[in-house]
Amino acid sequence: MFLLECTYDPDELARHNVHTHSVFSKCAKPEMTLEAMIRAAEEVGLRTLAVTDHSDPQDDIDTYGNFLVLKEKLAQIDTPVRVLLGAELSAYGVGKYAEPYEVDRALDFAAYSHVHYHLDTWDQPQDRSPRGYAQHNLAVLNALFETGRADHVAHPFSPCKMPFFDEAQKAQTLDCLTDNELGDVLEKGERAGCSWEIHTPTFFRFPAFSRRFFWIGREVGAHFALGTDAHTLAALSTQGIAERLRAVLV
Ligand SMILES: [Zn+2]
Ligand SMILES: [Zn+2]
Secondary structure (H helix, E strand, O other), X not given: OOOOOOOOOHHHHOOEEEEEOOOOOOOOOOOOOHHHHHHHHHHOOOOEEEEEEEOOOOXXXXXXXXXXXXXXXXXXXXXXXXXXXXXXXXXXXXXEEOOOHHHHHHOOXXXXXXXXXXXXOXXXXXXXXXXXXXXXXXXXXXXXXXXXXXXXXXXXXXXXXOOOOOHHHHHHHHHOOOHHHHHHHHHHHHHOOOEEEEXXXXXXXXXXXXXXXXXXXHHHOOOEEEEOOEXXXXXXXXXOHHHHHHHHXX
């Protein structure tokens, strides 16, 4: 389900950060306690903060238990920021999910990663070319949209977690997606009530694709939501991002 209003205005997009990691993610800095994250969000004027800790296939993370702990902490914190307690869940193959359906639906915000190909437990496509990965991405997303599990796609199509590809091959995984393929999958996501992340690290690294993705999304009426993938308090801020988005989108 959509948690944010549909907008294509860079200023409005930058008032919300829907991809952040607390200390429940091993990769986050120890400063990322819920309270410190909320205070940092207040300081930089965020209206929405979504906490999206990792939930990887075959991990030892208690996603639902962590959600309950954060929920209890949140009840003690007075803040004008809208805080969504969710997770960066895993669609690690076609029709393969790391958590039971009930856990996904219990969270405030079910963001889904479909591109953590650097993990040993992640399915790889049979065709290991850039085009093979692009097609695998489409197949995983199309299956995910049938399930009603996801509220949001984290870093859509991001090739950042493909350590076996060089930068040109990474860009190829994006550039080989046709406008029609993108239009179709964006429409399916929209019908499934699922927003698409403007994941700033990927967005600014692959601007040609980002521009195409955004404008096709706008054409089909897709919902976008911005995420910085913050692992530090400083990275929670979206200040200056609206200007950078404008520069890419012209
Ligand atoms: Zn991720
Ligand atoms: Zn993340």
